[in-house]
Amino acid sequence: MTRNTIINVDNLSKKFSKDLKRSLWYGVQDFTSELIPWQRAGGSKLRPKEFWALNGISFDLHSGEALGVIGPNGGGKSTLLKLLYGLVKPDQGRITINGRVGALIELGAGFNPILTGRENVQVNAALLGLTKKQVNARMDEIIEFSGIRDFIDTPVQYYSSGMWVRLGFAIASHIKPDILLVDEILAVGDMAFQRKSLQHMHQYLHDGGSLVIVSHNMFLLQAICNRCLLLDQGQVTYAGATVDVVNKYFERNQDKEKDTPRLRMGNQPNDDNPVIIDKVAITPSQGEEIYSGQSMTVMLNYNALKEINDVYWGFSIWTGDQWVRIASGYSGYPNGSHKVTEGKGRLRCTIPNLPLVAGQYALRGIIGDGKTKMPLVLFGWEDAAEFFTVKSVASELDNLYRLSGNLVNLEVEWDT
């Protein structure tokens, strides 16, 4: 443990039971053995119907660092935060913390619906560790930050969910611990609010704070964190620079996709769905691998029950987590200048100069009816999209673009 290590986690394990009755009973057992200090802690063995929610986790957090934790649901992320916060006790291993810890696990937790916003600010801030004096001094600032001054003396039970979290965040942002633990709360609220919370996180880090943040929002993690852990089934399966970990996480998901049968609206066209899309693919016009800036062919293979006239078709490219639609190409929209023929067929187009920055992307396809403008069939919306990897010739500039979250390359003619 070096001098500026602010959190040290050593071989940390925590078990849980899926069965309610057993879980409660184990709770009684654990608590009873806590009362008998000379008894050896029996935390290392699993009892019936138990599993390791966290299993042998080790990592360090240094002062001023932001660590992201990603992983599938049930991977142990929230459990880790609760252990770091000291809400629950490890079954094995040790956590050492040097500094004051604050956590944002749920915004507006403990709000009393009957009380007004102002009253709840007092209570919630006190729970989070602010003194009455501090709260009163910052009350105006908090109300201002929340942006709901008109409703501050209204019982919070009449708040919209957005107002509720805004107020919650406004309070939380005024606690300034040495280490802040954040659980997936930045992905709430409208765009302006999300931007505000992100700005706040940056400011907090800039002021010397340290951060552990759990999120499914990869872009947020890339924007804030230097390092990430990939937590899967209670174990750290990968740790490193955020870009690499995010990449690993996508690869993991892709591998899973390959293993699981694709969910489809139906494998055969029928009266309700007269045409289905078998496949959407992007392939390089030359060579095997997709390189940034090269010519690509996009193909859509369909299977139609009958000939359909006046259709449009298109594709869209999404980020690997399918949160952001980057670009799309539609042909024949709106009136429908294409047609699909009976049986299997193919639609094709070329992207002469693929502008994507290296990374993981998803491809979705559509065939639509020109008369109603409604889609006839979608590929990749309710079912799995087609994933593809764009590579680039490694360069420092290219890495900078990746790290700063760029998605596309812009053609620029610079004045000399």
Next chain:
Amino acid sequence: MMASPYNRAVYDAEPQLRRPLLFLRGMFSDIRSSRELAWILLMRNLRSQYRKSILGYVWAVLPTLVTTLIWVFLNQANVMNVGETDIPYPVYVLVGTMLWQGFVDALNSPLRQVTASASILTKINFPREALILAGLGETLFNFGIRLVLVLLLFVILRIPIPSSIVMAPIGFFALLGFGTTIGIFMIPIGILYSDIERAMVLLTSLWFFVTPVVYPSPTTWPASLLANLNPVSSLLVTSRELMTTGNLSQVLDFSVVTILTAILLFMSWVVYKLAIPHITSRLMAR
């Protein structure tokens, strides 16, 4: 571990009592830092409690008044013969019910407070003592309202008030302290299993009948055994005597129970503090 979010903390699987001094220090630093929070929580509870009510604080005294009236009626109509009391029966019942109500409030408050806060236990690390203190504050507040009412009735009905009444707070604290202690001991199991809360309802109504609240305890064996073994008896009887006659009949019992209460209260606090992280694990999630 669980030394709350202050400067240096080590969390591991070892029982906390392995390091008793550290644990003890944690206890006292937490009680210090929880006072202000407890006050804020108390204010929140008091404000929200009656905000949706028209009668408001009348509800704090209504049960006591109604119970008193029922027993006075039963006695006068000779439905129940309660035997001799050394003060007028209505006064006996009124003071008895007021004290008993305070005891029951104190008994139920800890578990109720913690259960009501289950959702924040899994999300915010704050000194957990604050919940108990806020609950105790609420009990005292409601008790105070009833006490004021009782004293007001004393004055209106020209019932003589003995000088020993200045000592009565000792009785109140012992009585409420005993209830709180039992209540805190119930938390660890009670929050996991709803059986405890249900059993408490049943238990308190049985307890009522073996405690000299509305009738004097039986003096003949074996029925007297119930009263003698019941720790609430001496606490309640002594408190009532301090408020009415000033002649104390159970000083020894009262002293023993009070001292035991003080010791047990400290132990219940230790148990509560040790149990909290384990309880939180089992509450977890949303």
